[in-house]
Amino acid sequence: MAILETLTSKDAIALEEKHGAHNYHPLPVVLSKGEGVFVWDVEGKKYYDFLSAYSAVNQGHCHPKIVGAMVEQAQTLTLTSRAFYNDVLGVYEKYVTSTFGFDKVLPMNTGAEAVETALKLCRKWGYEKKGIAENEVEIVVCENNFHGRTTTIISFSNDPVARKNFGPYTNGFIKIEYDNLTALEETLKDNSNVAGFLVEPIQGEAGVYVPSEGYLKKAKDLCKKYNVLFIADEVQTGIARTGRLLATCGNCSCADKHCSGTPEVKADILILGKALSGGAYPVSAVLANDDIMNVIQPGNHGSTFGGNPVAAKVGIAALDVVKEEKLAQNAFDLGELFRAELNKFIPTCTVVNSVRGKGLLNAILINDTEDSSTAWDICMALKENGLLAKPTHGNIIRFAPPLVMNKEQLLACVSIITTTIKTFEK
Secondary structure: OHHHHOOOHHHHHHHHHHHOOOOOOOOOOOEEEEEEOEEEEOOOOEEEEOOHHHHOOOOOEOOHHHHHHHHHHHOOOOOOOOOOOOOOHHHHHHHHHHHHOOOEEEEEOOHHHHHHHHHHHHHHHHHHOOOOOOOOOEEEEEOOOOOOOOHHHHHOOOOHHHHOOOOOOOOOEEEEOOOOHHHHHHHHHOOOOEEEEEEOOOEOOOOOEOOOOOHHHHHHHHHHHOOOEEEEEOOOOOOOOOOOOOHHHOOOOOOOOOOOOOOOOOOOEEEEOHHHOOOOOOOEEEEEOHHHHOOOOOOOOOOOOOOOHHHHHHHHHHHHHHHHOOHHHHHHHHHHHHHHHHHHHHHHOOOEEEEEEEOOEEEEEEOOOOOOOHHHHHHHHHHHOOEEOEEEOOOEEEEOOOOOOOHHHHHHHHHHHHHHHHOOOO
8 A cells, every 4th residue: 555655647557557458548647536526646636527437427436325335335244146145135126126117137247247148138038938949049239339348249349449359259140220220120020030129329439429319219119019129228328327317218207307207218128337336336237027037047147246235235325326416407407508518619619520419428529530639639638627538439529527517517627628629729
Protein backbone atom coordinates (compact mmCIF):
# COMPACT_ATOMS: atom_id res chain seq x y z
CA MET A 1 0.00 0.00 0.00
CA ALA A 2 2.82 2.40 0.78
CA ILE A 3 4.09 2.01 -2.76
CA LEU A 4 0.64 2.62 -4.25
CA GLU A 5 0.08 5.72 -2.14
CA THR A 6 3.21 7.40 -3.52
CA LEU A 7 2.62 6.53 -7.20
CA THR A 8 2.50 9.36 -9.72
CA SER A 9 0.39 9.03 -12.86
CA LYS A 10 3.54 8.36 -14.85
CA ASP A 11 4.56 5.58 -12.42
CA ALA A 12 1.16 3.91 -12.51
CA ILE A 13 0.97 3.95 -16.30
CA ALA A 14 4.49 2.53 -16.56
CA LEU A 15 3.59 -0.33 -14.20
CA GLU A 16 0.55 -1.29 -16.29
CA GLU A 17 2.54 -1.07 -19.50
CA LYS A 18 5.21 -3.38 -18.14
CA HIS A 19 3.19 -5.91 -16.15
CA GLY A 20 -0.28 -5.87 -17.70
CA ALA A 21 -1.58 -7.27 -20.97
CA HIS A 22 -2.03 -4.55 -23.59
CA ASN A 23 -5.68 -5.32 -24.30
CA TYR A 24 -6.88 -1.74 -23.72
CA HIS A 25 -5.81 1.70 -24.89
CA PRO A 26 -6.80 3.92 -21.95
CA LEU A 27 -6.87 7.67 -21.88
CA PRO A 28 -3.68 8.66 -19.98
CA VAL A 29 -5.34 9.55 -16.68
CA VAL A 30 -4.80 7.59 -13.46
CA LEU A 31 -7.83 7.73 -11.20
CA SER A 32 -7.70 7.13 -7.47
CA LYS A 33 -11.03 8.37 -6.12
CA GLY A 34 -14.65 8.73 -7.21
CA GLU A 35 -17.76 10.29 -5.72
CA GLY A 36 -21.03 10.92 -7.50
CA VAL A 37 -20.33 12.43 -10.93
CA PHE A 38 -16.69 13.21 -10.13
CA VAL A 39 -13.38 11.33 -10.19
CA TRP A 40 -9.93 12.46 -9.06
CA ASP A 41 -6.51 11.46 -10.37
CA VAL A 42 -3.54 10.55 -8.19
CA GLU A 43 -2.29 14.13 -8.33
CA GLY A 44 -5.64 15.36 -6.99
CA LYS A 45 -7.10 16.86 -10.18
CA LYS A 46 -10.89 16.65 -10.32
CA TYR A 47 -12.85 15.58 -13.41
CA TYR A 48 -16.43 15.10 -14.52
CA ASP A 49 -16.84 11.44 -15.48
CA PHE A 50 -18.62 11.36 -18.83
CA LEU A 51 -18.23 7.63 -19.44
CA SER A 52 -19.52 6.04 -16.20
CA ALA A 53 -17.42 2.90 -16.75
CA TYR A 54 -19.39 2.26 -19.95
CA SER A 55 -22.67 2.88 -18.08
CA ALA A 56 -21.87 0.65 -15.11
CA VAL A 57 -21.80 3.59 -12.70
CA ASN A 58 -25.27 4.97 -13.45
CA GLN A 59 -25.91 5.54 -9.74
CA GLY A 60 -22.71 7.57 -9.37
CA HIS A 61 -19.34 6.62 -7.97
CA CYS A 62 -19.30 5.00 -4.53
CA HIS A 63 -22.98 5.51 -3.81
CA PRO A 64 -23.23 5.17 -0.02
CA LYS A 65 -26.29 2.91 -0.07
CA ILE A 66 -24.71 0.48 -2.53
CA VAL A 67 -21.29 0.51 -0.88
CA GLY A 68 -22.94 0.15 2.53
CA ALA A 69 -24.87 -2.92 1.41
CA MET A 70 -21.71 -4.44 -0.08
CA VAL A 71 -19.61 -3.84 3.05
CA GLU A 72 -22.31 -5.14 5.39
CA GLN A 73 -22.76 -8.35 3.45
CA ALA A 74 -19.01 -8.81 2.90
CA GLN A 75 -18.57 -8.81 6.67
CA THR A 76 -21.27 -11.45 7.08
CA LEU A 77 -21.09 -13.99 4.24
CA THR A 78 -19.41 -13.56 0.88
CA LEU A 79 -19.67 -16.84 -1.00
CA THR A 80 -21.26 -20.26 -0.62
CA SER A 81 -21.28 -21.26 -4.28
CA ARG A 82 -24.59 -22.64 -5.49
CA ALA A 83 -23.85 -25.95 -3.75
CA PHE A 84 -25.90 -24.51 -0.87
CA TYR A 85 -28.72 -22.00 -0.46
CA ASN A 86 -28.06 -18.63 1.12
CA ASP A 87 -30.44 -16.22 2.81
CA VAL A 88 -30.02 -13.35 0.31
CA LEU A 89 -30.27 -14.82 -3.19
CA GLY A 90 -33.98 -15.67 -3.10
CA VAL A 91 -34.82 -12.18 -1.84
CA TYR A 92 -32.83 -10.65 -4.69
CA GLU A 93 -34.37 -13.00 -7.26
CA LYS A 94 -37.89 -12.05 -6.14
CA TYR A 95 -37.00 -8.35 -6.27
CA VAL A 96 -35.36 -8.35 -9.69
CA THR A 97 -38.02 -10.52 -11.34
CA SER A 98 -40.86 -8.41 -9.95
CA THR A 99 -39.07 -5.20 -11.00
CA PHE A 100 -38.77 -6.29 -14.62
CA GLY A 101 -41.85 -8.51 -14.86
CA PHE A 102 -40.43 -12.00 -15.39
CA ASP A 103 -40.96 -15.35 -13.69
CA LYS A 104 -37.32 -16.26 -13.18
CA VAL A 105 -33.78 -14.94 -13.25
CA LEU A 106 -30.50 -16.74 -13.84
CA PRO A 107 -27.79 -14.74 -12.00
CA MET A 108 -24.30 -14.35 -13.45
CA ASN A 109 -21.39 -11.94 -12.97
CA THR A 110 -20.41 -10.09 -16.14
CA GLY A 111 -22.25 -8.86 -19.21
CA ALA A 112 -20.48 -11.26 -21.55
CA GLU A 113 -21.36 -14.19 -19.26
CA ALA A 114 -24.98 -13.09 -19.31
CA VAL A 115 -24.99 -12.95 -23.12
CA GLU A 116 -23.47 -16.43 -23.29
CA THR A 117 -26.13 -17.62 -20.85
CA ALA A 118 -28.90 -16.15 -23.00
CA LEU A 119 -27.49 -17.83 -26.11
CA LYS A 120 -27.37 -21.23 -24.37
CA LEU A 121 -30.89 -20.73 -23.02
CA CYS A 122 -32.19 -19.80 -26.47
CA ARG A 123 -30.53 -22.79 -28.11
CA LYS A 124 -31.89 -25.25 -25.55
CA TRP A 125 -35.38 -23.76 -25.93
CA GLY A 126 -35.03 -24.12 -29.70
CA TYR A 127 -34.33 -27.83 -29.43
CA GLU A 128 -36.69 -28.75 -26.62
CA LYS A 129 -39.64 -26.40 -27.21
CA LYS A 130 -39.52 -25.42 -30.89
CA GLY A 131 -38.39 -28.86 -32.03
CA ILE A 132 -35.37 -27.86 -34.11
CA ALA A 133 -33.12 -30.78 -35.11
CA GLU A 134 -30.00 -31.33 -33.01
CA ASN A 135 -27.12 -28.93 -33.77
CA GLU A 136 -29.24 -27.01 -36.29
CA VAL A 137 -30.36 -24.01 -34.19
CA GLU A 138 -29.48 -20.58 -35.55
CA ILE A 139 -29.68 -17.18 -33.88
CA VAL A 140 -30.05 -13.92 -35.80
CA VAL A 141 -27.80 -11.03 -34.76
CA CYS A 142 -27.13 -7.54 -36.11
CA GLU A 143 -24.11 -6.18 -37.93
CA ASN A 144 -21.91 -3.82 -35.91
CA ASN A 145 -23.12 -5.43 -32.70
CA PHE A 146 -21.19 -5.48 -29.46
CA HIS A 147 -22.14 -8.16 -26.96
CA GLY A 148 -18.74 -8.90 -25.42
CA ARG A 149 -15.50 -10.59 -26.41
CA THR A 150 -15.82 -14.30 -25.64
CA THR A 151 -14.99 -16.73 -28.43
CA THR A 152 -18.63 -17.38 -29.24
CA ILE A 153 -19.58 -13.71 -29.18
CA ILE A 154 -16.76 -12.55 -31.45
CA SER A 155 -17.81 -15.29 -33.85
CA PHE A 156 -20.73 -13.08 -34.89
CA SER A 157 -18.91 -9.76 -34.60
CA ASN A 158 -17.79 -7.91 -37.71
CA ASP A 159 -15.12 -5.92 -35.84
CA PRO A 160 -11.81 -7.09 -37.34
CA VAL A 161 -9.86 -6.04 -34.23
CA ALA A 162 -12.03 -8.25 -32.02
CA ARG A 163 -12.03 -11.20 -34.46
CA LYS A 164 -8.69 -11.49 -36.26
CA ASN A 165 -6.55 -14.50 -35.25
CA PHE A 166 -9.06 -15.80 -32.69
CA GLY A 167 -10.68 -18.45 -34.90
CA PRO A 168 -11.99 -21.03 -35.52
CA TYR A 169 -15.32 -19.40 -34.77
CA THR A 170 -18.59 -20.73 -33.43
CA ASN A 171 -21.26 -21.49 -36.02
CA GLY A 172 -25.00 -20.97 -35.77
CA PHE A 173 -25.41 -17.22 -36.27
CA ILE A 174 -26.94 -15.17 -39.07
CA LYS A 175 -25.98 -11.49 -39.37
CA ILE A 176 -28.40 -8.94 -40.74
CA GLU A 177 -28.39 -5.16 -40.97
CA TYR A 178 -29.41 -3.33 -37.81
CA ASP A 179 -32.70 -1.42 -37.95
CA ASN A 180 -33.82 -3.35 -41.03
CA LEU A 181 -37.18 -5.05 -40.52
CA THR A 182 -37.30 -6.34 -44.10
CA ALA A 183 -34.03 -8.20 -43.63
CA LEU A 184 -35.29 -9.63 -40.34
CA GLU A 185 -38.54 -10.93 -41.81
CA GLU A 186 -36.82 -12.36 -44.87
CA THR A 187 -34.47 -14.27 -42.59
CA LEU A 188 -37.17 -15.54 -40.24
CA LYS A 189 -39.73 -16.62 -42.81
CA ASP A 190 -37.22 -18.66 -44.82
CA ASN A 191 -35.54 -20.48 -41.93
CA SER A 192 -37.45 -22.58 -39.40
CA ASN A 193 -34.17 -23.31 -37.59
CA VAL A 194 -33.98 -19.78 -36.16
CA ALA A 195 -34.62 -19.86 -32.42
CA GLY A 196 -33.79 -16.26 -31.44
CA PHE A 197 -33.05 -12.70 -32.44
CA LEU A 198 -30.38 -11.02 -30.30
CA VAL A 199 -30.38 -7.22 -30.47
CA GLU A 200 -29.16 -4.13 -28.64
CA PRO A 201 -32.00 -1.58 -28.27
CA ILE A 202 -29.34 1.04 -29.01
CA GLN A 203 -25.97 0.03 -30.46
CA GLY A 204 -23.70 1.72 -27.92
CA GLU A 205 -20.21 0.56 -28.82
CA ALA A 206 -20.95 1.08 -32.51
CA GLY A 207 -21.44 4.78 -31.84
CA VAL A 208 -24.82 5.13 -30.06
CA TYR A 209 -26.95 4.21 -33.05
CA VAL A 210 -30.62 4.68 -32.17
CA PRO A 211 -32.98 2.62 -34.35
CA SER A 212 -36.01 4.00 -36.14
CA GLU A 213 -39.14 4.69 -34.12
CA GLY A 214 -41.10 1.46 -33.73
CA TYR A 215 -38.26 -0.82 -34.85
CA LEU A 216 -38.05 -2.79 -31.62
CA LYS A 217 -41.79 -3.32 -31.32
CA LYS A 218 -42.11 -4.45 -34.93
CA ALA A 219 -39.08 -6.72 -34.53
CA LYS A 220 -40.70 -8.31 -31.47
CA ASP A 221 -43.94 -8.77 -33.42
CA LEU A 222 -42.03 -10.55 -36.19
CA CYS A 223 -40.36 -12.81 -33.65
CA LYS A 224 -43.74 -13.72 -32.21
CA LYS A 225 -45.14 -14.36 -35.70
CA TYR A 226 -42.36 -16.82 -36.53
CA ASN A 227 -42.02 -18.39 -33.04
CA VAL A 228 -38.60 -16.88 -32.40
CA LEU A 229 -37.33 -15.53 -29.07
CA PHE A 230 -36.70 -11.79 -28.89
CA ILE A 231 -33.49 -11.39 -26.85
CA ALA A 232 -32.71 -7.85 -25.66
CA ASP A 233 -29.15 -7.11 -24.62
CA GLU A 234 -29.66 -4.25 -22.17
CA VAL A 235 -26.30 -4.58 -20.43
CA GLN A 236 -25.44 -1.00 -21.40
CA THR A 237 -28.85 0.52 -22.15
CA GLY A 238 -30.71 -0.86 -19.15
CA ILE A 239 -31.13 0.43 -15.57
CA ALA A 240 -32.35 3.95 -16.48
CA ARG A 241 -29.50 4.95 -18.81
CA THR A 242 -31.73 5.93 -21.73
CA GLY A 243 -34.34 7.76 -19.66
CA ARG A 244 -36.39 4.60 -19.15
CA LEU A 245 -35.81 1.74 -16.75
CA LEU A 246 -35.18 -0.28 -19.92
CA ALA A 247 -34.54 1.05 -23.40
CA THR A 248 -37.10 -1.46 -24.69
CA CYS A 249 -39.74 0.45 -22.74
CA GLY A 250 -39.84 2.82 -25.73
CA ASN A 251 -42.11 5.79 -25.08
CA CYS A 252 -44.11 4.10 -22.34
CA SER A 253 -42.17 3.68 -19.15
CA CYS A 254 -41.50 4.57 -15.56
CA ALA A 255 -40.00 7.86 -16.72
CA ASP A 256 -43.34 8.99 -18.10
CA LYS A 257 -45.82 10.30 -15.55
CA HIS A 258 -48.63 9.13 -17.83
CA CYS A 259 -47.16 5.63 -18.13
CA SER A 260 -49.52 2.68 -17.82
CA GLY A 261 -46.72 0.57 -16.37
CA THR A 262 -46.68 -1.74 -19.40
CA PRO A 263 -43.47 -1.66 -21.47
CA GLU A 264 -43.78 -1.05 -25.20
CA VAL A 265 -41.62 -4.07 -25.96
CA LYS A 266 -41.15 -6.96 -23.56
CA ALA A 267 -38.25 -9.21 -24.39
CA ASP A 268 -38.60 -12.98 -24.20
CA ILE A 269 -35.09 -13.02 -22.74
CA LEU A 270 -33.69 -9.91 -21.07
CA ILE A 271 -29.96 -9.49 -20.44
CA LEU A 272 -28.78 -7.08 -17.73
CA GLY A 273 -25.40 -6.19 -16.23
CA LYS A 274 -23.18 -3.16 -15.57
CA ALA A 275 -25.43 -0.76 -13.58
CA LEU A 276 -27.29 -3.69 -12.04
CA SER A 277 -24.59 -3.29 -9.38
CA GLY A 278 -23.99 0.44 -9.69
CA GLY A 279 -20.42 -0.42 -10.68
CA ALA A 280 -19.57 -1.66 -7.20
CA TYR A 281 -19.36 -5.37 -7.95
CA PRO A 282 -19.76 -7.69 -10.98
CA VAL A 283 -23.49 -8.53 -11.22
CA SER A 284 -25.39 -9.63 -14.32
CA ALA A 285 -28.67 -11.38 -14.93
CA VAL A 286 -30.71 -13.19 -17.55
CA LEU A 287 -34.48 -12.98 -17.11
CA ALA A 288 -37.20 -15.04 -18.78
CA ASN A 289 -40.57 -16.60 -18.04
CA ASP A 290 -41.04 -20.20 -16.96
CA ASP A 291 -41.83 -21.57 -20.42
CA ILE A 292 -38.31 -20.56 -21.47
CA MET A 293 -36.22 -20.65 -18.29
CA ASN A 294 -37.43 -24.09 -17.19
CA VAL A 295 -35.44 -25.78 -19.97
CA ILE A 296 -32.38 -25.16 -17.76
CA GLN A 297 -31.87 -28.00 -15.31
CA PRO A 298 -29.14 -28.78 -12.71
CA GLY A 299 -25.78 -29.22 -14.40
CA ASN A 300 -26.76 -27.37 -17.60
CA HIS A 301 -25.24 -24.04 -16.62
CA GLY A 302 -23.70 -22.30 -13.64
CA SER A 303 -21.06 -20.13 -12.05
CA THR A 304 -19.23 -20.39 -8.73
CA PHE A 305 -19.77 -16.68 -8.08
CA GLY A 306 -23.10 -16.22 -9.88
CA GLY A 307 -25.76 -15.26 -7.35
CA ASN A 308 -23.35 -14.89 -4.45
CA PRO A 309 -24.66 -13.08 -1.33
CA VAL A 310 -22.64 -9.90 -1.89
CA ALA A 311 -23.85 -9.62 -5.49
CA ALA A 312 -27.44 -10.17 -4.38
CA LYS A 313 -27.30 -7.47 -1.71
CA VAL A 314 -25.57 -5.04 -4.06
CA GLY A 315 -28.13 -5.70 -6.81
CA ILE A 316 -31.03 -4.93 -4.48
CA ALA A 317 -29.41 -1.70 -3.27
CA ALA A 318 -28.55 -0.61 -6.83
CA LEU A 319 -32.14 -1.01 -8.01
CA ASP A 320 -33.40 0.73 -4.87
CA VAL A 321 -31.27 3.76 -5.71
CA VAL A 322 -32.60 3.94 -9.27
CA LYS A 323 -36.19 3.96 -8.01
CA GLU A 324 -35.74 6.15 -4.93
CA GLU A 325 -33.74 8.83 -6.72
CA LYS A 326 -35.89 8.73 -9.88
CA LEU A 327 -32.82 8.28 -12.06
CA ALA A 328 -34.78 7.29 -15.17
CA GLN A 329 -36.67 10.57 -15.09
CA ASN A 330 -33.47 12.51 -14.43
CA ALA A 331 -31.72 10.80 -17.35
CA PHE A 332 -34.68 11.57 -19.59
CA ASP A 333 -34.80 15.25 -18.66
CA LEU A 334 -31.06 15.86 -18.76
CA GLY A 335 -30.71 13.94 -22.01
CA GLU A 336 -33.25 16.20 -23.66
CA LEU A 337 -31.36 19.23 -22.34
CA PHE A 338 -27.97 17.89 -23.44
CA ARG A 339 -29.03 17.24 -27.02
CA ALA A 340 -30.87 20.57 -27.22
CA GLU A 341 -27.76 22.46 -26.09
CA LEU A 342 -25.50 20.55 -28.47
CA ASN A 343 -27.91 21.09 -31.34
CA LYS A 344 -27.71 24.84 -30.72
CA PHE A 345 -23.93 24.65 -30.89
CA ILE A 346 -23.36 22.27 -33.81
CA PRO A 347 -24.54 24.66 -36.59
CA THR A 348 -21.93 27.17 -35.40
CA CYS A 349 -18.95 24.84 -35.83
CA THR A 350 -17.40 22.65 -38.48
CA VAL A 351 -15.86 20.03 -36.17
CA VAL A 352 -19.05 18.18 -35.17
CA ASN A 353 -21.63 16.88 -37.62
CA SER A 354 -24.38 15.73 -35.28
CA VAL A 355 -25.41 14.52 -31.83
CA ARG A 356 -27.58 11.46 -31.24
CA GLY A 357 -28.81 9.36 -28.37
CA LYS A 358 -31.49 8.78 -25.78
CA GLY A 359 -31.50 9.80 -22.16
CA LEU A 360 -27.93 10.20 -21.00
CA LEU A 361 -26.47 7.83 -23.59
CA ASN A 362 -25.29 10.15 -26.35
CA ALA A 363 -22.58 10.56 -28.95
CA ILE A 364 -21.24 13.23 -31.26
CA LEU A 365 -19.97 12.48 -34.74
CA ILE A 366 -16.69 14.24 -35.48
CA ASN A 367 -16.29 15.66 -38.97
CA ASP A 368 -13.28 13.54 -39.87
CA THR A 369 -12.45 10.03 -41.05
CA GLU A 370 -12.51 6.98 -38.77
CA ASP A 371 -8.74 6.61 -39.03
CA SER A 372 -8.07 10.20 -37.95
CA SER A 373 -6.91 11.21 -34.47
CA THR A 374 -9.31 14.14 -34.12
CA ALA A 375 -11.77 12.47 -31.74
CA TRP A 376 -8.91 11.18 -29.58
CA ASP A 377 -7.28 14.62 -29.58
CA ILE A 378 -10.56 16.22 -28.51
CA CYS A 379 -10.87 13.72 -25.64
CA MET A 380 -7.32 14.55 -24.58
CA ALA A 381 -8.23 18.25 -24.58
CA LEU A 382 -11.43 17.53 -22.65
CA LYS A 383 -9.31 15.75 -20.05
CA GLU A 384 -7.13 18.82 -19.65
CA ASN A 385 -10.30 20.86 -19.18
CA GLY A 386 -11.69 18.56 -16.47
CA LEU A 387 -13.99 16.14 -18.33
CA LEU A 388 -13.34 12.49 -19.21
CA ALA A 389 -14.79 10.85 -22.31
CA LYS A 390 -13.54 8.32 -24.86
CA PRO A 391 -13.81 7.88 -28.63
CA THR A 392 -15.41 4.85 -30.23
CA HIS A 393 -14.94 3.79 -33.85
CA GLY A 394 -12.39 6.50 -34.53
CA ASN A 395 -14.50 9.57 -35.15
CA ILE A 396 -17.31 9.22 -32.59
CA ILE A 397 -17.19 10.41 -28.96
CA ARG A 398 -19.61 8.77 -26.53
CA PHE A 399 -20.98 10.80 -23.61
CA ALA A 400 -22.55 8.90 -20.72
CA PRO A 401 -22.29 10.65 -17.33
CA PRO A 402 -23.64 9.17 -14.08
CA LEU A 403 -27.40 9.59 -13.84
CA VAL A 404 -27.12 11.40 -10.50
CA MET A 405 -25.89 14.47 -12.35
CA ASN A 406 -27.94 17.65 -11.87
CA LYS A 407 -28.89 20.38 -14.34
CA GLU A 408 -26.17 22.83 -13.22
CA GLN A 409 -23.49 20.18 -13.56
CA LEU A 410 -24.74 19.14 -16.97
CA LEU A 411 -24.69 22.70 -18.28
CA ALA A 412 -21.18 23.14 -16.89
CA CYS A 413 -20.14 20.04 -18.82
CA VAL A 414 -21.80 21.29 -22.00
CA SER A 415 -19.75 24.45 -21.63
CA ILE A 416 -16.53 22.43 -21.27
CA ILE A 417 -17.41 20.34 -24.32
CA THR A 418 -18.33 23.25 -26.60
CA THR A 419 -15.44 25.44 -25.48
CA THR A 420 -13.00 22.60 -26.08
CA ILE A 421 -14.40 21.76 -29.50
CA LYS A 422 -14.12 25.41 -30.57
CA THR A 423 -10.34 25.19 -30.15
CA PHE A 424 -10.28 22.58 -32.94
CA GLU A 425 -11.88 24.90 -35.49
CA LYS A 426 -9.56 25.49 -38.43
